[in-house]
Amino acid sequence: MNDATGMPQRVVVLGGGSEIARALVVRLAAHRLRAVVLAGRDDASLEAAARELEALGVPQVERTRFEANDVADHEALVHRVLERIGSVDLLLVAAGSLGTAELDALTPEVVAQLVGTNFTGPAAATAAFARAMRDQGSGRIVVLSSVAGVRVRRSNFVYGAAKAGLDGFCQGLADALEGTGVQVTIVRPGFVRTRMTAGLAAAPLAVGADDVADAIVRGLERGADVVWVPAVFQVLLAFARHLPRALWRRIPS
């Protein structure tokens, strides 16, 4: 169960090898975490995350395969998870990849793959878990969106557009789940220094995975619907969203 301070006992992570996910689950382990399923496709980073949690004394650490684009497996994934840990207090959706925004590289396959990894797949899996969590009458879904999806920029517009889709999907899902005991928290970080952004010049207000994880824990404690990291993005994006396009294009990215 989730306790009164918002801390879960049973957690599932989609994108279990992600650095933000690792940082968050480590923090949850210091509170009430009893069982976690790390679901992902990157065996090495998934395994490292699992070992770290075992070393921290989390009583039950499970690994399972999750491939965002293999939507045919998503219902089965929910069953695998419930079989192993019984119920889900918190679902963290942290799967995604930045990909490219070079027009020449954006073949139809590449675009479909990127949208699948960042939107279609996570949305499909989230919906499948949301049904199970509605039936259990409680739980929280935390989805990593991005400020890149709030106003899409040319430097990562496929990723941004997919995050915009996922963000909108989760806003609607949150409304659809009202009164079911399941709450959705949308996390909108800015530039996060992780493997995903390695090699890119850090944007202004860049944060680390630990900062995002801290902000999410704060959001769980506050019962937040939306978490911006850093918080100032809430104000900045309110402006950015309404900036005339001619100006928006000129902002170096």
Add this chain to the structure above:
Amino acid sequence: MGFGRAAGSVATLHEARTARDVERVVADARAAGGRVLARGLGRAYGDAAQCAGGELVDCTPMARLLELDSEHGVVRAEGGCSIASLLRTCVPRGWFVPVTPGTRHVTLGGAVAADVHGKNHHRDGSFGGHVVALEVVGASGTARVGPGLDPERYWATVGGMGLTGVVTEVTVKLRRIATSRLAVTTERAPDLDACMARLTELDAGHGYTVAWVDGLASGGRLGRSVITAGDHAALDDLPAGMRADALAYDPRTPLSVPVAPPVSLVGRGTLRAFNEAWYRKAPRRRVGEIQSIAQFFHPLDAVRDWNRLYGPRGFTQYQLVVPFSGADVVRRTLELLQRAHVLPALCVLKSFGSASAAPMSFPMPGWTLAADLPLGSPALAGVLDEIDGVVAGAGGRVYLAKDGRLRPELLSTMYPRVAEWRAVCERHDPEQLFVSDLWRRVAAVA
């Protein structure tokens, strides 16, 4: 959700008008392999009366008073009958409940399940000590239990937080009263030591005692408080004008919080001002003030839905008890809360008398401190974990009816008889049909 308005969950609610209705819900749930739990008036602060994804039996329609023996002061009522409605009937006839918590809006079933205590615990113990018999709808049928009738199952139900079944009927001994008023002594205490010393002295001479503690006062004023001690007033204690209708009982709910505000109204500023005023308005010492039952026992009931004041995030209540040898834990708790910048909004201190025979009953001889704490503060979870450690280290425990966040590892330290109690539960309910969110959380089961 619980009274603290946090960590709610959704279940299917079944209105029960009779014990037969309850039996039906239990049988259906059993056939479907589901979960069941009783719910009364929802005054448990945390998740004690929640059953996520299961079947919740709403006991409040099952609220009839079945039999009142006005000669011997014994009442038999359905489990959903509230102390409020019991008082309306009994007080005019010269009888009072043996134990009442700080609100009259609890059901008798809930009072048994939480083994509630009141301001008279130092003398009269908790609710379960005054019960003659119960009817409980368990997983395998309906049973009558009592201290002399299947005592093992009876004491497992007292303080058992609903996990032995649904209490559908309660027979309880009442207390004779000559008037519906209390003669009250009120005193200010400048600090915690003075408060504890005076409470101890007043316990010896008064049936009811409690201290309101200013949770924000620190340093040399830490634990400054207003102590009230009372006794049921005799006819002679009343002013002449009141004597004609000495047993009048007509509690009012003049105020209400109609909606939950978008942010908590319990802030440091408002609280500091309130506490200062409350402390200053109390007399240094006043003896023999006449108060009504509602004024003395249920002051917060004057404001309907006051729990909404904490806004959308809600609050939790932390209630601890430590043996008298661990009295210092009370000071330490207040200090730790203050250091973490958590607002101890409403703090109450009292000493407990003898413990109940029930394995899961909360009270033990010692000091109990209850503090309402707004949720959402980043330091709250950590500091409560720290206080848990201090409480457990001193041989104390926290009250499960208030809890929303206890670390599962500490359950068996705080409640050393939990395994023995669980064995009784499971003997009567091997499929573990009766489950609450509280139990899933503190036992760390899926």
